[in-house]
Amino acid sequence: xxxxxxxxxxxxxxxxxxxxxxxxxxxxxxxxxxxxxxxxxxxxxxxxxxxxxxxxxxxxxxxxxxxxxxxxxxxxxxxxxxxxxxxxxxxxxxxxxxxxxxxxxxxxxxxxxx
Amino acid sequence: xxxxxxxxxxxxxxxxxxxxxxxxxxxxxxxxxxxxxxxxxxxxxxxxxxxxxxxxxxxxxxxxxxxxxxxxxxxxxxxxxxxxxxxxxxxxxxxxxxxxxxxxxxxxxxxx
Numbered sequence: 308x309x310x311x312x313x314x315x316x317x318x319x320x321x322x323x324x325x326x327x328x329x330x331x332x333x334x335x336x337x338x339x340x341x342x343x344x345x346x347x348x349x350x351x352x353x354x355x356x357x358x359x360x361x362x363x364x365x366x367x368x369x370x371x372x373x374x375x376x377x378x379x380x381x382x383x384x385x386x387x388x389x390x391x392x393x394x395x396x397x398x399x400x401x402x403x404x405x406x407x408x409x410x411x412x413x414x415x416x417x418x419x420x421x
Numbered sequence: 422x423x424x425x426x427x428x429x430x431x432x433x434x435x436x437x438x439x440x441x442x443x444x445x446x447x448x449x450x451x452x453x454x455x456x457x458x459x460x461x462x463x464x465x466x467x468x469x470x471x472x473x474x475x476x477x478x479x480x481x482x483x484x485x486x487x488x489x490x491x492x493x494x495x496x497x498x499x500x501x502x503x504x505x506x507x508x509x510x511x512x513x514x515x516x517x518x519x520x521x522x523x524x525x526x527x528x529x530x531x532x533x
Binding site for chain 1: 425454456461462463464465466469477479511513521522523524525526527
């Protein structure tokens with residue numbers, strides 16, 4: 308089975324600072340990779356996805372992620388944090404043998420300090 | 422356009438009871454997936470349906486079942502509820518498979 312590891316259950320940054328949320332996956336075959344954001348008491352919203360095209364993927368709200376096969380990583384970044392970015396972020400991977408199955412990481416809560 | 426809708430929003434059940442959760446996908450979406458999100462964890466995949474057929478199943482006991490109707494809406498059924506079934510149940514829809522999914526707001530189930 309696939310697995311996703313998100314390093315750091317809580318990340319705190321100052322407003323205007325760089326946001327870096329880490330995600331590593333386990334798979335010998337590059338799967339599809341996704342980042343979702345969840346605001347309190349809401350469902351998940353897709354930020355961006357990697358589907359074997361460009362390795363640098365741009366998403367909504369100024370976020371981007373880079374797929375690095377050699378490191379089996381798909382870290383999420385944003386150059387300048389905004390207060391509205393405070394939320395929980397989930398990395399997800401689809402099973403390369405069965406793209407109908409999705410596996411989520413345990414999530415990283417981002418806190419943005421004024 | 423309406424997004425994915427789920428009902429009810431909140432639900433409280435007693436151990437041993439049965440529960441049915443409902444999901445209406447985005448218009449035109451034929452794929453529906455169900456996830457369980459326990460507090461403090463990421464969502465866990467339960468089922469995926471496409472064109473009314475089960476296309477994927479996660480590691481959940483047989484107490485969990487689902488179906489998809491001709492209008493592509495879906496129900497998740499859980500029998501013999503346990504305290505550990507308390508969670509946020511998320512439904513997601515997509516055009517095909519689990520390639521790109523859009524999530525509903527979830528149903529918060531509390532088992533006492």
